[in-house]
Amino acid sequence: MHIHxxxxxxxxxxxxxxxxxxxxxxxxxxxxxxxxxxxxxxxxDAGGLDEDERFSEPRVExxxxxxxxxxxxxxxxxxxxxxxxxxxxxxxxxxxTSRDVVHGFEVVGTNAxxxxxxxxxxxxxxxxxxxxxxxxxxxxxxxxxxHTMEGKLHVVSQSEFENRGEDA
Amino acid sequence: MSRTETTQAxxxxxxxxxxxxxxxxxxxxxxxxxxLVLAWVYIYYIEFLxxxxxxxx
Numbered sequence: 001m002h003i004h005x006x007x008x009x010x011x012x013x014x015x016x017x018x019x020x021x022x023x024x025x026x027x028x029x030x031x032x033x034x035x036x037x038x039x040x041x042x043x044x045d046a047g048g049l050d051e052d053e054r055f056s057e058p059r060v061e062x063x064x065x066x067x068x069x070x071x072x073x074x075x076x077x078x079x080x081x082x083x084x085x086x087x088x089x090x091x092x093x094x095x096x097t098s099r100d101v102v103h104g105f106e107v108v109g110t111n112a113x114x115x116x117x118x119x120x121x122x123x124x125x126x127x128x129x130x131x132x133x134x135x136x137x138x139x140x141x142x143x144x145x146x147h148t149m150e151g152k153l154h155v156v157s158q159s160e161f162e163n164r165g166e167d168a
Numbered sequence: 169m170s171r172t173e174t175t176q177a178x179x180x181x182x183x184x185x186x187x188x189x190x191x192x193x194x195x196x197x198x199x200x201x202x203x204l205v206l207a208w209v210y211i212y213y214i215e216f217l218x219x220x221x222x223x224x225x
Binding site for chain 1: 188189190193194197201204205208212213216217219220221222223224225
């Protein structure tokens with residue numbers, strides 16, 4: 001079969017493009033370690049969060065030298081805790097669940113973004129560096145006051161983090 | 169089934185693909201291709217990976 005030289009050229013280019021797309025996503029997963037939100041967490045009773053070990057008292061907890069976990073409850077129309085306060089230069093794992101309807105949890109302008117489904121726990125981990133304040137919004141329509149549903153994520157210095165109880 | 173006369177006609181000798189060089193089409197596809205590659209590099213490497221709080225777990 002005879003194929004025109006130009007056609008060979010753009011067949012090769014199209015294959016190269018496909019390899020670039022697949023290669024980029026592979027690089028993202030292997031290099032920066034981009035991960036998806038999975039269903040690895042067990043289901044919980046959305047109506048019984050009061051008795052749940054993690055969510056009866058939404059909070060930030062230190063679980064490793066530089067690793068913090070936050071247990072966050074979304075409800076109509078707020079997030080608890082708000083602000084979520086974590087120290088700078090640490091790894092943060094958020095466990096987010098809902099006690100009523102489907103919500104979203106998006107740290108505005110960042111890649112930290114997940115759906116929050118009642119009975120399911122969304123787990124996302126990321127690294128924070130410099131102190132700063134991020135907004136958190138619900139990005140799934142959840143009711144009449146959906147547009148007012150917001151939270152805060154504060155990244156503070158180590159000393160400020162250790163003294164945070166005194167301001168409250 | 170009727171057979172048309174064109175199927176019986178000899179191949180037009182004038183269309184020899186070695187002389188058929190659609191340079192304009194090639195250039196157009198090259199431009200589209202460059203836009204596609206640049207857009208992908210921008211979207212994935214700069215807009216997506218360049219943002220804060222990349223989810224790693």
